[in-house]
Amino acid sequence: MTGFETRHVIVTGGGGGIGSATVRRFVAQGAHVSVFDRDLAGATRVADAVTEAGGTAKAFACDITDRPQVEQAVAAAIDAFGPVAVLVNNAGWDIFRPFLKTTPEEWQQLIAINLVGALHMHHVVLPGMVEQRYGRIINIASDAARVGSSGEAVYAACKAGLVALSKTLAREHARHSITVNVVCPGPTDTALFADYKEGAGNPEKLVEAFRRSIPLGRIGEPEDLPGAIVFFASDAASFVTGQVLSVSGGLSMAG
Numbered sequence: 001m002t003g004f005e006t007r008h009v010i011v012t013g014g015g016g017g018i019g020s021a022t023v024r025r026f027v028a029q030g031a032h033v034s035v036f037d038r039d040l041a042g043a044t045r046v047a048d049a050v051t052e053a054g055g056t057a058k059a060f061a062c063d064i065t066d067r068p069q070v071e072q073a074v075a076a077a078i079d080a081f082g083p084v085a086v087l088v089n090n091a092g093w094d095i096f097r098p099f100l101k102t103t104p105e106e107w108q109q110l111i112a113i114n115l116v117g118a119l120h121m122h123h124v125v126l127p128g129m130v131e132q133r134y135g136r137i138i139n140i141a142s143d144a145a146r147v148g149s150s151g152e153a154v155y156a157a158c159k160a161g162l163v164a165l166s167k168t169l170a171r172e173h174a175r176h177s178i179t180v181n182v183v184c185p186g187p188t189d190t191a192l193f194a195d196y197k198e199g200a201g202n203p204e205k206l207v208e209a210f211r212r213s214i215p216l217g218r219i220g221e222p223e224d225l226p227g228a229i230v231f232f233a234s235d236a237a238s239f240v241t242g243q244v245l246s247v248s249g250g251l252s253m254a255g
């Protein structure tokens with residue numbers, strides 16, 4: 001798969017595990033990548049590494065829950081690399097605790113990052129895609145959205161909301177040649193999963209339980225995800241929209 005030469009790709013949460021793997025894969029295929037993260041140091045490390053290796057990427061401070069920051073970062077990214085061709089909404093965050101032990105204040109944080117943040121990104125980036133009559137949006141949800149996950153009630157609700165949002169925007173914007181698809185990771189070895197393991201109390205037992213229940217027999221690695229993400233962004237997927245694909249070693253198998 002090629003064809004991303006000089007196309008502008010924004011990856012939110014691009015400083016994290018799955019985000020940075022995604023940045024590297026797009027850059028390797030010639031894209032110009034804007035690395036958005038609330039952790040500017042993390043985003044800068046990722047952008048600097050790919051730039052040193054001969055690719056094109058730039059870090060932007062962007063907390064997706066903050067609308068003015070989203071507007072400023074998207075404008076600055078367009079100044080740097082031109083109209084946005086591909087948006088990967090990957091930033092996410094979780095609290096791992098049974099629902100009855102969570103507080104309404106924590107729900108607000110979870111909803112702000114995992115749902116409202118993605119709403120801001122769509123709302124700010126989509127008008128330019130409509131104008132261009134072209135766009136590829138890939139939203140990173142979770143298998144928790146499809147089958148539920150103990151200790152992740154509000155997060156799962158947000159990710160299920162992201163799936164429904166994606167299908168609706170896929171319908172609204174098909175006439176503009178904009179596709180919107182969803183990738184659902186399963187347990188994947190990143191900082192977020194490390195927190196999940198800690199929240200579970202007995203990390204080794206949890207990992208072993210996952211290994212036993214994942215047909216392909218292992219926890220995911222960040223590098224397992226970009227293949228599906230890049231596929232949805234590619235010309236090979238130009239007739240694919242509103243779809244949800246799990247990349248979880250077969251943990252969930254949806255018909």
Ligand SMILES: NC(=O)c1ccc[n+]([C@@H]2O[C@H](COP(=O)([O-])OP(=O)(O)OC[C@H]3O[C@@H](n4cnc5c(N)ncnc54)[C@H](O)[C@@H]3O)[C@@H](O)[C@H]2O)c1
Nearest residue numbers: 013015016017018038063064090091092142187188190192
């Ligand atoms: N790792 C897993 O097991 C797993 C499973 C299912 C889904 N996911 C999803 O995959 C995506 C990537 O997660 P990851 O596992 O790479 O985690 P990660 O913690 O390594 O990366 C998440 C990144 O998002 C950034 N971020 C968080 N809140 C932000 C905000 N408000 N604004 C901008 N950036 C913000 C963080 O700074 C971090 O760089 C998330 O959407 C997550 O929900 C992960």
